[in-house]
Amino acid sequence: MTVVASSVSSQVLEILRRQSLSPRGVQKEAIEKGLLLGESIMIVSPTGSGKTLVGEMAALRAVLSGKKAMYLVPLRALATQVGEIIRDRYSEVGISVGTSTGDFQTDGEYLGESDIVVTTYERADSLVRRHVGWLTEIGTVVIDEIQTISEGIRGARLESLMIRLRRMLPELQIVALSATVGAPADLAEWLGCTLIHSDTRPVPLHCAVVPTSDRLRTLRNIVMTTVRADGQVIVFCRTRRDAESYAARLAGDVGRQLTSHETVELNSELDSVENWEADVPRELRRLLHDGIAFHHAGLAYRTRELVERLFRRGLLRVMCSTSTLSAGIDFPARTVVVTNPRSPQDYTQFLPANRVHQMLGRAGRPGHDQAGFGVILAGSQGEADMLRNFYFDSVKNPETDAEILIPRYEPLLSSLGDPHVLPEQLLVAVAHLGQATLQEIEDGFFGDSFLTFCAITVTRTPMRVLNLGEIDAASAIERHA
Incomplete structure (x- = not known):
């Protein structure tokens, strides 16, 4: 541990102490696994076990390290609620919080004035597509309700968003928070996170x-x-x-x-x-x-x-x-x-x-x-x-x-291969990679996906997302876009 990292960790814990917050359970284990040193962590635990504070600690660490943090949630109302909680707790130590939910027509540059940006998956997707300048300053992304990645269009967009953020920010710390689900290890591995899995409930x-x-x-x-x-x-x-x-x-x-x-x-x-x-x-x-x-x-x-x-x-x-x-x-x-x-x-x-x-x-x-x-x-x-x-x-x-x-919990699976969402994400891949062949899109974008990761993990063989061996480039665009 460097002197700087040790100092940041101490500052985070001191801020929590002033709020009468003391890490416990999964919070304490996350710290032991390197949360305050910038390690990526995935928490899977029941409601009421304290996952939200893990995300807050990671966001504080990023800000105190000179970076920004983005806190992603699935619902607009939840973004507003989380933003207010973080603002109320930490504004007195000079940390500014911006909340953005539905203003998709604006470029979002104004959010760069905030240390922590709380927003929905869809709004974050819009910001990344617009190549907003301050995104390069992000050190930590907290993904609340990461189990949403299995749920249809919203899940596919979240997966696509994470592909692009990880390509854009190779040193990004990812903190993923999930309610109890089945077989979370594959998702944790794909995200590059250390998994902390607890079934302990505060109340039976x-x-x-x-x-x-x-x-x-x-x-x-x-x-x-x-x-x-x-x-x-x-x-x-x-x-x-x-x-x-x-x-x-x-x-x-x-x-x-x-x-x-x-x-x-x-x-x-x-x-x-x-x-x-x-x-x-x-x-x-x-x-x-x-x-x-x-x-x-x-x-x-x-x-x-x-x-x-x-x-x-x-x-x-x-x-x-x-x-x-x-x-x-x-x-x-x-x-x-x-x-x-x-x-x-x-x-x-x-x-x-x-x-x-x-x-x-x-x-x-x-x-x-x-x-x-x-x-x-x-x-x-x-x-x-x-x-x-x-x-x-x-x-x-x-x-x-x-x-x-x-x-009985369901395993987390990718939604990216759903025919209803694949055309949209193919166009996103084209926009992200710029001029590229379909093979390059498949290898360079879909090759990094949770969809392909799961397929290889299960079958131990490469997966052809766009079936390029069966169709030519022109018909691929017609079929998938």
């Missing part, structure tokens, strides 16, 4: 799949059991309409459980909200007074921030949400219910296992709950059996002979 999680012919009635029983025991519930719903409908139908029962003290405190907080009638939809205003809310991407950011703050303070007992609450900053509750695990886009398909387990992983509040409870509702016994086999492995408790459900 108990899962169940419950068949029902009346989802609302069963949901009400689960919710009220938790609420009467002074717990909080997150209800994940398939669509925005479902989230609003379930919240409205549960409101009366939940509201009757609020104590007079809770009602006074909640009403006082709501009365202090600026632009109450302008910012908060009328149907949501009524629900909030009953200690319940709905949450989805259709709400304004200020409204989502309000209901999240009220829930964290315990003033709201129940949150009915789409998948917007499944990613990013820790947002736990004692009980999590997935009302319908079928895809919003295709009812014949179940949601990916990793996404469902990320939702269930919100169950259990560290420091408040002795255990968390995750429940998936099924429309019949047959569907319950199907879901149980799809999402879990089953073992018997040797003492009670009761069934214990163990989450």
Whole structure:
């Protein structure tokens, strides 16, 4: 360790100490594996295990070393939230934070004034395509929710972005953060990261799949059991309409459980909200007074921030949400219910296992709950059996002979070979490499991809992404672009 590296490490730890933050668990292990010395690290661990602080430490190290840091997240709302947290924590030590989400028409040069740039995958992709000058000053890229790399168009764009960033910045430190997934070692190796994999949860999680012919009635029983025991519930719903409908139908029962003290405190907080009638939809205003809310991407950011703050303070007992609450900053509750695990886009398909387990992983509040409870509702016994086999492995408790459900995670795979996304990424490769033959594009761009890495790892043979042996150059452009 050089004197400079040692000094930077000490400065990072001192900044954390001033914030009353002490590295623990995966945070401490990341430091031991060289995080503060510039080593690339991939953290795979459950919700609530402290992954976000690992990313913050890496970003601080980059800034204190005279570089910039980029913090990538999958959602606009999450970018705003992460940006505010980092800004609030570290602005007093002179670190500036810029947040950029949807302004794709601007070149992004103004972000060069910031030490840490928090942005979405898509906005970062736009900045790289525009060859923004300050990108060469980046020393660290933090990728939150890296498991998104397996998810369709967004995953392919993230993979393409990482190919270009690594080619542009050979000395780049990569810090990848992931919820628990299956077989993460291949992705860590492709990224050049040391893998830290922990299954340790701060609060034990108990899962169940419950068949029902009346989802609302069963949901009400689960919710009220938790609420009467002074717990909080997150209800994940398939669509925005479902989230609003379930919240409205549960409101009366939940509201009757609020104590007079809770009602006074909640009403006082709501009365202090600026632009109450302008910012908060009328149907949501009524629900909030009953200690319940709905949450989805259709709400304004200020409204989502309000209901999240009220829930964290315990003033709201129940949150009915789409998948917007499944990613990013820790947002736990004692009980999590997935009302319908079928895809919003295709009812014949179940949601990916990793996404469902990320939702269930919100169950259990560290420091408040002795255990968390995750429940998936099924429309019949047959569907319950199907879901149980799809999402879990089953073992018997040797003492009670009761069934214990163990989450079954999907391995991380590339989405780059999907015919729906390959044409776009072929054009990206052309723009990135400039004048080049199709063979050079395949070898120089797709050859560096996670797609090709996985194929070679599994088959031990080179992979022809564009099938150049079967078609000539002219037809390749026609077929793939």
